[in-house]
Amino acid sequence: MNINIPSTVSNIIKILESHGFEAYVVGGCVRDSILGRVPNDWDITTDALPEKVMEVFKDIGATVVPTGIKHGTVTVIINNDSYEITTYRIDGEYKDSRRPEEVIFTSKLQEDLARRDFTINAMAFNPKEGLKDYFNGIDDLKERKIKTVRNPMDRFEEDALRMLRAIRFSAQLTFDIEEETIEAIKKLSSNIKNISVERIREEFNKIILSDNPRSIYDLYEYGLLENFLPEFQFAINTKQNNPHHIYTVGEHIIKSMENIDKELILRLTMLLHDIGKPKTITTDENGIDHFYNHPLVSKDMAEDILRRMKYDNNTIAKVLLLVQYHDQRVNSKKSIRKLLSKVEEENFNDLIKVWIADIKAQNPKFIEEKIDAINSIKDKLKEIIESNQCFSLKDLAISGKDLIKLGIKPGKEIGMILNKLLEEVIESPDKNEKEKLIEIVMNMDNSIYS
Numbered sequence: 001m002n003i004n005i006p007s008t009v010s011n012i013i014k015i016l017e018s019h020g021f022e023a024y025v026v027g028g029c030v031r032d033s034i035l036g037r038v039p040n041d042w043d044i045t046t047d048a049l050p051e052k053v054m055e056v057f058k059d060i061g062a063t064v065v066p067t068g069i070k071h072g073t074v075t076v077i078i079n080n081d082s083y084e085i086t087t088y089r090i091d092g093e094y095k096d097s098r099r100p101e102e103v104i105f106t107s108k109l110q111e112d113l114a115r116r117d118f119t120i121n122a123m124a125f126n127p128k129e130g131l132k133d134y135f136n137g138i139d140d141l142k143e144r145k146i147k148t149v150r151n152p153m154d155r156f157e158e159d160a161l162r163m164l165r166a167i168r169f170s171a172q173l174t175f176d177i178e179e180e181t182i183e184a185i186k187k188l189s190s191n192i193k194n195i196s197v198e199r200i201r202e203e204f205n206k207i208i209l210s211d212n213p214r215s216i217y218d219l220y221e222y223g224l225l226e227n228f229l230p231e232f233q234f235a236i237n238t239k240q241n242n243p244h245h246i247y248t249v250g251e252h253i254i255k256s257m258e259n260i261d262k263e264l265i266l267r268l269t270m271l272l273h274d275i276g277k278p279k280t281i282t283t284d285e286n287g288i289d290h291f292y293n294h295p296l297v298s299k300d301m302a303e304d305i306l307r308r309m310k311y312d313n314n315t316i317a318k319v320l321l322l323v324q325y326h327d328q329r330v331n332s333k334k335s336i337r338k339l340l341s342k343v344e345e346e347n348f349n350d351l352i353k354v355w356i357a358d359i360k361a362q363n364p365k366f367i368e369e370k371i372d373a374i375n376s377i378k379d380k381l382k383e384i385i386e387s388n389q390c391f392s393l394k395d396l397a398i399s400g401k402d403l404i405k406l407g408i409k410p411g412k413e414i415g416m417i418l419n420k421l422l423e424e425v426i427e428s429p430d431k432n433e434k435e436k437l438i439e440i441v442m443n444m445d446n447s448i449y450s
Helices: 007-018 028-035 050-059 109-114 137-142 152-158 161-173 179-194 197-208 213-221 231-236 249-258 264-272 294-308 313-324 333-360 364-386 400-405 412-427 434-442
Strands: 023-026 043-046 063-068 073-078 081-087 089-091 103-105 124-126 130-132
Touching (some): 007 023, 007 081, 028 124, 050 081, 213 231, 231 249, 249 264, 264 333, 400 434, 412 434
Parallel strands (some): 043 081
Antiparallel strands (some): 023 043, 063 073, 073 081
């Protein structure tokens, strides 16, 4: 087997070998290369101690950063690209399901590969020595199987995050998780509480951004989800006895995620857009379920979830905006301009994507009709943008400075008047001319802004 290693990586290996050391590319880059995928990065492992690695590459003028020297990792920067080189190691005892108490360096590659999580990630390659596969990773790749290196209970007790990683790799690669590995996850699922929310969030993001966001069901079935996203469990079991829906809330959410671009904000929006439905369900005299006010309830719940999982403020703000208006429907140009004034053009375009994803996860009987309505909105939006119709204060033909020149004192009254003028222009775009707006201001009742 031959793996096409980038020339710089190959040179790093040759440099280490020329100094009497072993060196291999290892882990995900080997796995992805065998699968025909493009590796995100190239990790290198060696029997050289970190201090020796630093010495070797400093001697040839490379920039060397001791990024994780305690754990044997040194970063070499060549041509502005970073390459991690890690010394073969054995992990000491794990006491907190997160990290080893100590790291012991070893001269044996097999001992280093034995500490890794899954067989498909425990392979190493060197152009001279070929593939080193002590744990049958190749066989598991062929069988499309996620299996731990040695005993799964031991692997997950060492680092509980590996349970999430198993599901993440299953989602990304469309592999099945081996049954013994699944049973170990179920038994140890509560240990995920020992992992920082930041580490959980990063693995969760990779799952929902994969081609298989349906793997959220695996998180639920194996007992992991209840430890960091318990709200979704209620959605899974909430039926929607309504002509517009044929799925449970949970299934509808998953299908809507499958229907939208693989962008974090959009996937999070679909995950959370109906999360409040279980709290708002009512059933009328005809046995039809309704979910009145669920967008605002979902928005409040989404904020709690996103802050609990420590997403950044920009992501939170945009997801909450899209969740709030995900059920908003507009038809006239005036109503579109009003919504534009609240969400702005970029968010409006994302909102259209959300509407379409939502509709495609509803009753197929009504999809064509609803998509036609969305296409009509898109046409009207295009007309509004192309004709430069005003829907925000920055596009108003009059400014605060203009109002001050008219004799209006600086202060909150200025803002109140400008917002009133914006309302007028949204209603009648032809009024967005400076002279007309001045005339409106001069005719305003002082009570409007006093």
